[in-house]
Amino acid sequence: MKRAAFFPNPSITVELMTVVVVATSVLSASVLWSKAATDNWYLDHINAFIATLMAILAAHRLYLGVAPRLARFAWIAVLVLFLALAVISPYEAAMDRIETMLGIEDIDDLCLWFVLPCALLAALRAERVAALPFQLLVGGFIAQTLSTGLDLFDDNLAPIGRITIGEMVDFSEFVYLTLYFVGLTLFMASVYLRLWPNGAAQPTGLTRSLAKRGKSALRYRVWKLRHPEGSHGDYYAERIARRLDRGDGHATLGLQERQRPAHSTRGAGDSDLDxxxxxxxxxxxxxxxxxxxxxxxxxxxxxxxxxxxxxxxxxxxxxxxxxxxxxxxxxxxxxxxxxxxxxxxxxxxxxxxxxxxxxxxxxxxxxxxxxxxxxxxxxxxxxxxxxxxxxxxxxxxxxxxxxxxxxxxxxxxxxxxxxxxxxxxxxxxxxxxxxxxxxxxxxxxxxxxxxxxxxxxxxxxxxxx
Known part of the structure; x- marks a missing residue:
């Protein structure tokens, strides 16, 4: 039996992923809005927790099966890197002492900054990554670049008010790990939905509905920032045109009209007419x-x-x-x-x-x-x-x-x-x-x-x- 055939209900999976993301967000909020934000031990352990979750996601993607060899090796690299990060994060002080003894300060951050985005890019190259997960992963790379820069030049930077450069580095690591985590979670949810058997009832649930509406609102807000003078009609046209360019059908637009499913609650049921x-x-x-x-x-x-x-x-x-x-x-x-x-x-x-x-x-x-x-x-x-x-x-x-x-x-x-x-x-x-x-x-x-x-x-x- 193929591993993809041993497949849980996507609705349950997406709901579970949402619970994990919300729980992580609540935990993250406690870092940002409490005095624990200045406690490096606390912050490092949260980073280890998030890195562990990402390692689990990468491991599960490998379990479902990745056909291209390069993509499989890249997912293995992602798994190993996040596992290493999960192990190292709580013992960063010990790692700092080892680096000082060896005279190779920040070599681990440089390696992670160079290897991790390359591994993710290679892993996702063979996948159909939706726009929002891709944007979050790109945002994670940008945040990681800023975090690495802060860590490299922390000796030459002055603190900002009561916030030390070390705390800024810890916080920036937390930001990029969170972006990577949410991006990978959304990507894995899309993988589950893509592997859902043809002809089966479409997955439903509160999370799917809220995620669909939330993703739509976020996507529109991002578009509005880029096109402040544009109307919703312009946004709608751009999205539909992009869908048509991909070869996807639409109920009333384009060369390929998509038939509405039999259970649709919209339209007058004329999908089998010419x-x-x-x-x-x-x-x-x-x-x-x-x-x-x-x-x-x-x-x-x-x-x-x-x-x-x-x-x-x-x-x-x-x-x-x-x-x-x-x-x-x-x-x-x-x-x-x-x-x-x-x-x-x-x-x-x-x-x-x-x-x-x-x-x-x-x-x-x-x-x-x-x-x-x-x-x-x-x-x-x-x-x-x-x-x-x-x-x-x-x-x-x-x-x-x-x-x-x-x-x-x-x-x-x-x-x-x-x-x-x-x-x-x-x-x-x-x-x-x-x-x-x-x-x-x-x-x-x-x-x-x-x-x-x-x-x-x-x-x-x-x-x-």
Missing amino acids: LWQRGAGTFGFLKTYGLEPLHKVVDYGCGSLRIGMHFIDHLAPQKYWGVDVTRRFFEDGLHRLDPELLAEKAPRFDQISAQSLAAIQAWQPDFVFSVSVLMHVPPVEVEGFLRKITDLLAPGARAVILFDRTEQNAKTATMSWTYNEAYLCEALRRINPAFQISFRFFEPAGFAGRKPISRLGMELVAPAG
């Missing part, structure tokens, strides 16, 4: 708003043209204008359309920007449709999203926004929200109280917990000039 049929029902609903072939239509958030292809087919030439936060989405859709249809109907496409929105406003569309875009807009950006759409409307023009509705606003997935009518009406009144607003039921759209989700169409009619 591309044209999957958009036909939604387009039929949108036509009931009085759409005629000669109307000028803006498809705001056109995506990969699952609905846009119906607009293009229905409308007269040069009457369709599709926009989205990235060109990648509609360029994927264009690959699937008949070139003769595109040549005949001459639709226009643009990435959403101040310039493209100004050009659309000057074009004076009769309709602005936005299908299932609002569900990816967080509450803090809803008013800005609605303002962009209403600014496109000439007097008497109409916007139809298809959205997921619940009794109370709710976050239903990593990047999905539901809203109620009163919340949207209040946001629209702040923009312009003269808009006429009405709602129509379209279809049921699953559940948020035990609460049903309805898909509604919200129609806005711009006041006459």
Whole structure:
């Protein structure tokens, strides 16, 4: 029997790992917020404890089986290094005396700084490491580099207030070990989930749900630091584009549409229909708003043209204008359309920007449709999203926004929200109280917990000039 076949439930494993991480974090907090932070014995033993946990993770990865020889040797090196660190940490004072006697001060730190990151890099090179564990491990290497630098030059550095350089070195060792530990824990959790048998029920549990939401929030915060002017729509587009570049499917975007699982609580269950049929029902609903072939239509958030292809087919030439936060989405859709249809109907496409929105406003569309875009807009950006759409409307023009509705606003997935009518009406009144607003039921759209989700169409009619 293969060792991978003797495999515990990933839910239980991830829950257990979370307990260990939380317990370690609580123990770490006691170091940071108590007088014990100045006690080197206490700190060294915590470092030994964390290094032992990392050695266990490395040993278990080897137990599950690592096929590439280089990766296997690298994992063995990681195991040996962390075991050595676990043994040496409590006896650092004795090690210092030995180094002084031999005249090779800090040689152990230099060796660890050079060998450990190389071993980790080689070990993980053959693995599919997710972005967050990789970022934590890189952060651990940066912290280790700073710690090693402090240790090398501690004789030439002055203390900072009451904190001695020795205490800073101890604390920096604790930081990089913790980063390595959490990064390796998340990596091992991803290994367990990846080895979960195909066709089996997906693992569930409180930890998985909290970790998924926490990882999403952290990833978005990191992205926001790098793009302070960016919106959640930009973040969403970047993430989905990266997923499509990897060849992963998406329910509505890209060249490869991913079918929803049978137990999914989202969507109307149309996963076994072809591309044209999957958009036909939604387009039929949108036509009931009085759409005629000669109307000028803006498809705001056109995506990969699952609905846009119906607009293009229905409308007269040069009457369709599709926009989205990235060109990648509609360029994927264009690959699937008949070139003769595109040549005949001459639709226009643009990435959403101040310039493209100004050009659309000057074009004076009769309709602005936005299908299932609002569900990816967080509450803090809803008013800005609605303002962009209403600014496109000439007097008497109409916007139809298809959205997921619940009794109370709710976050239903990593990047999905539901809203109620009163919340949207209040946001629209702040923009312009003269808009006429009405709602129509379209279809049921699953559940948020035990609460049903309805898909509604919200129609806005711009006041006459």
